[in-house]
Amino acid sequence: MTTDTTQSDTTQSDTAQTAPVRFDTKIAVILREDLETWQRLNVTAFLVSGLGTHHPEVIGEPYADADGTPYLPMFRQPVMVFEGTKEMLTAAHGRALSRDLPRSLFTSDLFTTGNDRDNRAAVRTVPGDQLDLVGMAVYGPRNAVDKVLKGARMHP
Template sequence: MSTETALETSPVRFDTKIAVLLREGLEPWQRLNVTAFLVSGLGSQLPEVIGSPYEDADGTPYLPMFRQPVLVFEGTKEILTAAHTRALSRALPRAVFTADLFTTGHDDANRAAVRAVPRDQLDLVGLTVYGSRNAVDKVLKGARMHP
């Protein structure tokens, strides 16, 4: 077996985890939108999560993507609030998406909507966290894998 084939079939266990936690009951378009928004900030602040650029057999270049899977979970509003508190207490890199952001139309309005609400009153519908596997697992306690 060639080295390239071995690399393609060998499972990789990452020391870190990228996780998105969504509040249950969101519409399908909301789940997709929230997930996309939440993970968009990771690469700009944490370059280590981004792999190398892609290229097809014809040499057409493509943008780099995360170097590891993004795991998506769901839970109740209470689980989301508790996860947010645990992520803060562990100082994990995180992003939030609040219900207010469904009514805004651009980036400046999004930031203003979050800035207007105290941390313990945020109406969270999504949270992303990145960190060591153990720390992220503890943050997500009570959440379940998204179906």
């Protein structure tokens, strides 16, 4: 009887470890469709960089290779990247604000600054409804993030 229970527990454990993980939250980035490739990559990196500092639950465990060399932890779940028009990004920004979801933004002005202090100053000078958004990251419950991104398409 004990052997059967152990085998059953092992089988359930193996199944749990191989079953796909579905998260109830979503990390998503929406980029304006008219950005150049280097801008898309740069904006995406900047947008997600602060997420783990305010929401440490999105960060997984550190990595190590077979030699024991340590590597930094990464997000525990995928980052979904979308694209849309300038108008779509503005609408998504408004929906993220109305749902009070954690978000970060990147405006066109930030392409002309060279440091974090000037980046913050550039955003601070523009009212929220007049920001020239080129990208936004949002995190929250999957269904709420999906509503924020309504109409956006997956980045190719």
